[in-house]
Amino acid sequence: MEHLSEAQIRDYVSGTLSDEESDGLEDHFSECEDCFDQYLFLLEEDSSLPSTFTDEAVNRIVKEHPTFQQQKKSRSFAHYLVAAGLTLVLMMSGVFNLMTDSMDPDSFEQQPSLTEQILDQTGSLMDKMTNR
Template structure:
């Protein structure tokens, strides 16, 4: 068999040749290095070539950049401002609704009670070591004094 031209390999890859010819080309690839390299080149062109070469990306990108530099049209600015105001109002109303529900449910009342109990516990725990020793000493001295007074009364 003669060497298969690259155009035929492109047709083979595009599945535009008869099945019998495909089998013949495939069998030829096993024995011919030149056709194998032509087949590989056709694969590369099929994979990267025609789609990228015909696509103009610069035009749409430059149009987008020029539109961004110009800024939004006056009508678009007004529309964005209205949407923003509606969104802010909606969020405010949702927050106010949740606040009312939480107040009606007593969540804030129980929360303040909890905070008060935590503060009283923390005040007890924050007593310094010196204050604790002084308190214990005074209590000890008071008990001794009471025992002495009781002892004098009994005599």
């Protein structure tokens, strides 16, 4: 099987081929993995965006919708105000004190780690098996 040239694949990617030529290349792509891989590579290479794309898109959005930036800033500020207000209410109502007072300091004693527990159980199981 003869492989397609890079120029043929580039013409296919750019869409400059006739319908008959495109159909022929598509048939070849379905049979030849190497040419299909080359097509995917050239397609990815052709569709790369310029480095300034993001900045230009954001500037265009802000230009077409000038309230976009203002709404974003005011929403963030409102969220901070709500969080600060809720924190103050919880502090003044004593909820935080109630939460800390209800905790038992003895419950924070050092528990054996999961690894130690597994090793202990494995050791006792091995002891039982060797005693039989």
